[in-house]
Structures are given as structure tokens and as C-alpha cells.
Amino acid sequence: MxxxxxxxxxxxxxxxxxxxxxxxxxxxxxxxxxxxxxxxxxxxxxxxxxxxxxxxxxxxxxxxxxxxxxxxxxxxxxxxxxxxxxxxxxxxxxxxxxxxxxxxxxxxxxxxxxxxxxxxxxxxxxxxxxxxxxxxxxxxxxxARAKLEYTPLGAAFCPAEFTIAELRQIYEAVWGTTLDPRNFHRKVTGTPGFVVETAGSTTRNGGRPARLYRRGEATLLHPAMLRP
Amino acid sequence: MxxxxxxxxxxxxxxxxxxxxxxxxxxxxxxxxxxxxxxxxxxxxxxxxxxxxxxxxxxxxxxxxxxxxxxxxxxxxxxxxxxxxxxxxxxxxxxxxxxxxxxxxxxxxxxxxxxxxxxxxxxxxxxxxxxxxxxxxxxxxxxARAKLEYTPLGAAFCPAEFTIAELRQIYEAVWGTTLDPRNFHRKVTGTPGFVVETAGSTTRNGGRPARLYRRGEATLLHPAMLRP
DNA sequence: GGTGTAATCGTCAAGATGACGATTACACTG
DNA sequence: CAGTGTAATCGTCATCTTGACGATTACACC
Structure with a gap:
């Protein structure tokens, strides 16, 4: 050598x-x-x-x-x-x-x-x-921006329990955009394994109480959630 | 130090x-x-x-x-x-x-x-x-398998000019699947910048003559072409 | 001219998305 | 304690994309 x-x-x-x-x-x-x-x-x-x-x-x-x-x-x-x-x-x-x-x-x-x-x-x-x-x-x-599109990794920025709105604010901050709360909610809760519902709820963000979720088991999103 | x-x-x-x-x-x-x-x-x-x-x-x-x-x-x-x-x-x-x-x-x-x-x-x-x-x-x-999903990189496996069917066979080989020729054709030709049509055509694969294409300018596919 | 083989074009139902209306449940205020 | 503000959540609808697959076209070869 x-x-x-x-x-x-x-x-x-x-x-x-x-x-x-x-x-x-x-x-x-x-x-x-x-x-x-x-x-x-x-x-x-x-x-x-x-x-x-x-x-x-x-x-x-x-x-x-x-x-x-x-x-x-x-x-x-x-x-x-x-x-x-x-x-x-x-x-x-x-x-x-x-x-x-x-x-x-x-x-x-x-x-x-x-x-x-x-x-x-x-x-x-x-x-x-x-x-x-x-x-x-x-x-x-x-x-990081790309991974939020096709993985549930946004939840890595959240504490152990979080609301859908808090997760959405993560996406908005990382992507620098605003997202429709209703469509985001539908996508996240409708994708199996993205998040799992917990017993609790919170009003820490004001308004109607929001359910708390935990990270799910999924590692990949199908289909992806593309940046606008 | x-x-x-x-x-x-x-x-x-x-x-x-x-x-x-x-x-x-x-x-x-x-x-x-x-x-x-x-x-x-x-x-x-x-x-x-x-x-x-x-x-x-x-x-x-x-x-x-x-x-x-x-x-x-x-x-x-x-x-x-x-x-x-x-x-x-x-x-x-x-x-x-x-x-x-x-x-x-x-x-x-x-x-x-x-x-x-x-x-x-x-x-x-x-x-x-x-x-x-x-x-x-x-x-x-x-x-490589993942990149074929969201980039036009499959064309990197092809010679300078190629038919849609040849490109499809690349995808089939890399992914180890078969793809519907009609849907693949629609997706590839319908995505701007994926491929650009050239003047020529060929019958080297038998059957009806196929148009020849060159690689396009796109670097990212929106939306992606997901593996079945 | 008939036949085989692909290429290309169409059709249709199912699923996903973007836009946005409507309703619900709580805290807070007067 | 009813009224108000604020979000969360649920629905609706038109549009786009996809998967499945029928139909047509254009050439080579017999």
C-alpha cells in the first residue's frame, strides 16, 4: 500500500x-x-x-x-x-x-x-x-424544509404532546409560509401514523380547547405534504 | 489549538x-x-x-x-x-x-x-x-430509487436521445416493478421540463415508431411520481 | 394486403388538494 | 350569567392527479 x-x-x-x-x-x-x-x-x-x-x-x-x-x-x-x-x-x-x-x-x-x-x-x-x-x-x-414534506419530522420540533395548531406553526416557521388550518388539520389527522391522539386537551393557545397529540409511528408520508 | x-x-x-x-x-x-x-x-x-x-x-x-x-x-x-x-x-x-x-x-x-x-x-x-x-x-x-420519484434523474441512465418506453424501462429496472405504459407516458410528457421532444423518431424497439426525446431543464418534479 | 407490435390518445372512477363556509367549546368581560 | 372573542374542528365543493384499461395509430414483416 x-x-x-x-x-x-x-x-x-x-x-x-x-x-x-x-x-x-x-x-x-x-x-x-x-x-x-x-x-x-x-x-x-x-x-x-x-x-x-x-x-x-x-x-x-x-x-x-x-x-x-x-x-x-x-x-x-x-x-x-x-x-x-x-x-x-x-x-x-x-x-x-x-x-x-x-x-x-x-x-x-x-x-x-x-x-x-x-x-x-x-x-x-x-x-x-x-x-x-x-x-x-x-x-x-x-x-429540514424538504423533510417536512415527506416525513412526519415536523413533530421533532414539538414537545412530547402538542396540538395540531402548534405543529402547523412549526411548518409555517420552517417553510416561511402560512397554511390553511383546516386543510392542515385534515391532512395531519387523516394520515395514518402521523400523530396519535392523547387523552388530554389544552386551551393554552386561547379559543376552543385543542386536543393533544403525540408523535406517531410513521416515518414516511404517503402522499407527501408539499410546500405551497 | x-x-x-x-x-x-x-x-x-x-x-x-x-x-x-x-x-x-x-x-x-x-x-x-x-x-x-x-x-x-x-x-x-x-x-x-x-x-x-x-x-x-x-x-x-x-x-x-x-x-x-x-x-x-x-x-x-x-x-x-x-x-x-x-x-x-x-x-x-x-x-x-x-x-x-x-x-x-x-x-x-x-x-x-x-x-x-x-x-x-x-x-x-x-x-x-x-x-x-x-x-x-x-x-x-x-x-437512486428515491430520486427517480421526485426528480427527472431517470434520464441520466439514458443516452442523449431516448424514447418514453426506454425511459420507462429504466424506471422499471431501478424500482423492480412494472409500470403502465400509458400512464407513464402521460406523466412524463405532461410534466413541463421533464423531457423535450426532438425531431427524430425510431422503430428500434419494434412496433409503431416512437418519438425521440432529450432531457429537459427541470430538476424537480411537481408533483412527484411515486413508486407503486 | 394482412398481421404483429408498440406508441399514443381517451375515458372514467377514486383519491387528494385548495378554498372557504359553518359550527363548537372554551375563556373572558361587563 | 348572557354576550363576545378566539381557535379548533367539521363539511362542502370544484379541481387536479392517479390507476385501470379500452381504442386507435403507424410502422416492419410476412
């Missing part, structure tokens, strides 16, 4: 939630060069004895304190342009995490600060990210 | 075509240990000054002689389990390539042999692959 080059391998996380009616990404402020002071995706090196998903889960736990069972975590894409990190060749495997809106604080261990940023600002001009992280966020957001 | 581990990074290619009515993958026979003599995906190390897609395009050209413009090439997924390569930690970025059936010979430069294998045999028991390549092939096949 001939000699071969080796590279640093990291995982970076696009952690998304819906806060205040808007899709938001978790970012950390870099404490060291390069890009010191810039906002960046949470992430870190892959340790010698862990696999990629394990590294992603570990980083997610370090940043949010969340156990992996409670969140949706999937591989997004790998980025390895030669000059994407000025320190040398770094290949990063990006993961996408979808979370309910956390009341819990976001305590970073090795970052100067961590906070949620609305993706509108991240993909616009108001926040400039380190490295190629803006593109990674964009890919993650597009993946 | 603390010290960090580095790993070998490779690209592996899942190259798919449709031959003799069946979906087939390009495999090479390993000339060296480990897994010497086993069939494996074509691939190789990422060179220090090339990006991941460039490495994939280079490997594809080395194996098939094809220029990247003529083929569909997309990143599939990254595999990095600690023990996936007995020689040490190797992270591989898999790419998926879709090709028309090549009359051209498949001349490998550094492999003992190269040939097309029906994926049915590869995912079954009749061919045993090296490393975790069977799983990678499985992921690539599933990606």
Missing part, C-alpha cells in the same frame, strides 16, 4: 429549533483564531474510537445537554474543500439536529458563548459565520 | 447503470490485501489539493473514462466507523454516479478487474463485497 495523506476530521452540527415563530440555529462564538469572535457551528474533532454519529451525539450533548434519544439527529453532508480551514486540511461531516424549543440554557463548554440565531439573519447579511458554515446552515435548512 | 488525530480520507463510488433490464453497479476486484480478491467499490484517496467532488470525478474518469459533464455525480454519505478498515481509521465519502449503459469497456488502472454486477446479486448473497461496501451500495441504490 502506498503512502497516503491524512486529514483532520471534525463533525459540525446544524441544530435547528423553532423559537418565537421563527426557525433558529444554534451557534457558538469562537474563542480562538481563526475567525476569533465570529459565530460558528458547534462541533469538534472525531475521537479515535468513536464513530461519526457518536461524535455528533457527543457534541450535541456537550452543547445542549440533550440525550440523543430525545432529538432527531441525521447526517447532512460532508465538506472538504482544500482551503476551507486556513489551518490546514480539515474534512467536516455535518449533522442536522432538530429539537423542540428548549427552555433549558445552552451552556457551551469550550465556546465563548452560545445562542440561538434566527436562520433568516444567518442566511442573510446580519450574521457572518466562520469558515463555510453559512453554506452548511443553508444546506441543513433546505434539508 | 490542541493536538488532534488525523485519518485517511477516501472517496468511494457507487456507479449505477441499467444493463439488460437490470440495475447494475460497477465493482472492481481488489488486487491487494485486505480483502484481496474480493469485489469492492472503485475509489481512492483524496489528494491534498483536490476537493471531495474533484476526487470523485477523477476516480470516475479513471474507472470509466467518462468526463464528469456527461454523468450525474452527487455526494451520497460518509462512512467512518472506527473498525471499517482493518488497516486503520479510514473515513470514506461515498459518491453516487448514474450513467447510461456504456458500450465502452471498463478499464481499471489499478484494479485487477472491473465489471458490472446486477445489484440484486450484490445486495443478495451471490457477491460478497469488501469492507462495508455492501451497505454503501444499498444506500446508493435506495438514493
Amino acid at each position: 502506498p503512502s497516503f495523506p491524512t486529514y483532520a476530521v471534525t463533525v459540525d452540527l446544524v441544530v435547528l429549533t423553532v423559537r418565537d415563530g421563527a426557525l433558529a440555529a444554534l451557534l457558538v462564538r469562537r474563542a480562538a483564531a481563526p475567525y476569533r469572535g465570529r459565530w460558528a457551528l458547534p462541533g469538534g474533532f472525531v475521537l479515535p474510537d468513536e464513530d461519526l454519529a457518536g461524535a455528533a451525539a457527543r457534541e450535541l450533548a456537550e452543547e445542549t445537554g440533550l440525550v440523543p434519544d430525545a432529538v432527531h439527529l441525521e447526517q447532512l453532508r460532508t465538506y472538504g474543500a482544500p482551503k476551507r480551514d486556513p489551518r490546514g486540511r480539515v474534512v467536516t461531516v455535518a449533522y442536522l439536529a432538530l429539537l423542540p424549543d428548549l427552555p433549558a440554557p445552552v451552556a457551551g463548554t469550550d465556546a465563548a458563548a452560545a445562542r440561538w440565531w434566527p436562520v433568516e439573519g444567518v442566511l442573510g447579511e446580519s450574521v457572518r459565520l466562520a469558515f463555510d458554515h453559512e453554506r452548511i446552515v443553508g444546506d441543513g435548512v433546505e434539508r | 490542541p493536538s488532534f488525530p488525523t485519518y485517511a480520507v477516501t472517496v468511494d463510488l457507487v456507479v449505477l447503470t441499467v444493463r439488460d433490464g437490470a440495475l447494475a453497479a460497477l465493482l472492481v476486484r481488489r488486487a491487494a490485501a485486505p480483502y484481496r480478491g474480493r469485489w469492492a467499490l472503485p475509489g481512492g484517496f483524496v489528494l491534498p489539493d483536490e476537493d471531495l467532488a474533484g476526487a470523485a470525478a477523477r476516480e470516475l474518469a479513471e474507472e470509466t473514462g467518462l468526463v464528469p459533464d456527461a454523468v450525474h455525480l452527487e455526494q451520497l454519505r460518509t462512512y467512518g466507523a472506527p473498525k471499517r478498515d482493518p488497516r486503520g481509521r479510514v473515513v470514506t465519502v461515498a459518491y453516487l454516479a448514474l450513467l447510461p449503459d456504456l458500450p465502452a469497456p471498463v478499464a481499471g488502472t489499478d484494479a485487477a478487474a472491473a465489471r458490472w454486477w446486477p445489484v440484486e446479486g450484490v445486495l443478495g448473497e451471490s457477491v460478497r463485497l469488501a469492507f462495508d461496501h455492501e451497505r454503501i451500495v444499498g444506500d446508493g441504490v435506495e438514493r
Whole structure:
């Protein structure tokens, strides 16, 4: 076997939630060069004895304190342009995490600060990210938008029990559109396995009491719910 | 910055075509240990000054002689389990390539042999692959099957000009189903940008002459064409 | 000219969707 | 405590898409 080059391998996380009616990404402020002071995706090196998903889960736990069972975590894409990190060749495997809106604080261990940023600002001009992280966020957001179409994954943004209207607001925030409440209700409750009814109901959103639902068993929607 | 581990990074290619009515993958026979003599995906190390897609395009050209413009090439997924390569930690970025059936010979430069294998045999028991390549092939096949649903990518398996029936046979081979010729014809010709009619026609398949079409501009199908 | 083989065009019922009216059940207010 | 506001939920209807399948067309070959 001939000699071969080796590279640093990291995982970076696009952690998304819906806060205040808007899709938001978790970012950390870099404490060291390069890009010191810039906002960046949470992430870190892959340790010698862990696999990629394990590294992603570990980083997610370090940043949010969340156990992996409670969140949706999937591989997004790998980025390895030669000059994407000025320190040398770094290949990063990006993961996408979808979370309910956390009341819990976001305590970073090795970052100067961590906070949620609305993706509108991240993909616009108001926040400039380190490295190629803006593109990674964009890919993650597009993946999330697409997955809401053909999977019941919108519920991953909701707490354990939620109303149909709350789920609809997730879709509206992620897609940046408005949806007809009646048609959305018909689609969600009419698709087997999308959600399952629970005993409870709530009036926390005002108006007539709404039934509470839990996530269903389905992993794929047939037919899909397409963006307008 | 603390010290960090580095790993070998490779690209592996899942190259798919449709031959003799069946979906087939390009495999090479390993000339060296480990897994010497086993069939494996074509691939190789990422060179220090090339990006991941460039490495994939280079490997594809080395194996098939094809220029990247003529083929569909997309990143599939990254595999990095600690023990996936007995020689040490190797992270591989898999790419998926879709090709028309090549009359051209498949001349490998550094492999003992190269040939097309029906994926049915590869995912079954009749061919045993090296490393975790069977799983990678499985992921690539599933990606291809899914992409035929919501993109016009089936045409990537066809030569520059093709008939609707030839395109239908691609779908039937990839999905392993039969499709109603009349409904398929209606769907394909009725979706703007899926295919564009050319002046020619052919009787190479017997029967009434069929119009020839070229790939259209569309990249997404709305609505999708779902597997039965 | 008749026959075989596909390609292409039509028809129809069933299912899904978008638009939107009507009703229901609670909290809140005066 | 009846009236009012706010959502949730249920219905209706025209339109679009799909699956199933009949009918017609155009060529090659006998």
C-alpha cells in the first residue's frame, strides 16, 4: 500500500429549533483564531474510537445537554474543500439536529458563548459565520424544509404532546409560509401514523380547547405534504 | 489549538447503470490485501489539493473514462466507523454516479478487474463485497430509487436521445416493478421540463415508431411520481 | 394486403388538494 | 350569567392527479 495523506476530521452540527415563530440555529462564538469572535457551528474533532454519529451525539450533548434519544439527529453532508480551514486540511461531516424549543440554557463548554440565531439573519447579511458554515446552515435548512414534506419530522420540533395548531406553526416557521388550518388539520389527522391522539386537551393557545397529540409511528408520508 | 488525530480520507463510488433490464453497479476486484480478491467499490484517496467532488470525478474518469459533464455525480454519505478498515481509521465519502449503459469497456488502472454486477446479486448473497461496501451500495441504490420519484434523474441512465418506453424501462429496472405504459407516458410528457421532444423518431424497439426525446431543464418534479 | 407490435390518445372512477363556509367549546368581560 | 372573542374542528365543493384499461395509430414483416 502506498503512502497516503491524512486529514483532520471534525463533525459540525446544524441544530435547528423553532423559537418565537421563527426557525433558529444554534451557534457558538469562537474563542480562538481563526475567525476569533465570529459565530460558528458547534462541533469538534472525531475521537479515535468513536464513530461519526457518536461524535455528533457527543457534541450535541456537550452543547445542549440533550440525550440523543430525545432529538432527531441525521447526517447532512460532508465538506472538504482544500482551503476551507486556513489551518490546514480539515474534512467536516455535518449533522442536522432538530429539537423542540428548549427552555433549558445552552451552556457551551469550550465556546465563548452560545445562542440561538434566527436562520433568516444567518442566511442573510446580519450574521457572518466562520469558515463555510453559512453554506452548511443553508444546506441543513433546505434539508429540514424538504423533510417536512415527506416525513412526519415536523413533530421533532414539538414537545412530547402538542396540538395540531402548534405543529402547523412549526411548518409555517420552517417553510416561511402560512397554511390553511383546516386543510392542515385534515391532512395531519387523516394520515395514518402521523400523530396519535392523547387523552388530554389544552386551551393554552386561547379559543376552543385543542386536543393533544403525540408523535406517531410513521416515518414516511404517503402522499407527501408539499410546500405551497 | 490542541493536538488532534488525523485519518485517511477516501472517496468511494457507487456507479449505477441499467444493463439488460437490470440495475447494475460497477465493482472492481481488489488486487491487494485486505480483502484481496474480493469485489469492492472503485475509489481512492483524496489528494491534498483536490476537493471531495474533484476526487470523485477523477476516480470516475479513471474507472470509466467518462468526463464528469456527461454523468450525474452527487455526494451520497460518509462512512467512518472506527473498525471499517482493518488497516486503520479510514473515513470514506461515498459518491453516487448514474450513467447510461456504456458500450465502452471498463478499464481499471489499478484494479485487477472491473465489471458490472446486477445489484440484486450484490445486495443478495451471490457477491460478497469488501469492507462495508455492501451497505454503501444499498444506500446508493435506495438514493437512486428515491430520486427517480421526485426528480427527472431517470434520464441520466439514458443516452442523449431516448424514447418514453426506454425511459420507462429504466424506471422499471431501478424500482423492480412494472409500470403502465400509458400512464407513464402521460406523466412524463405532461410534466413541463421533464423531457423535450426532438425531431427524430425510431422503430428500434419494434412496433409503431416512437418519438425521440432529450432531457429537459427541470430538476424537480411537481408533483412527484411515486413508486407503486 | 394482412398481421404483429408498440406508441399514443381517451375515458372514467377514486383519491387528494385548495378554498372557504359553518359550527363548537372554551375563556373572558361587563 | 348572557354576550363576545378566539381557535379548533367539521363539511362542502370544484379541481387536479392517479390507476385501470379500452381504442386507435403507424410502422416492419410476412
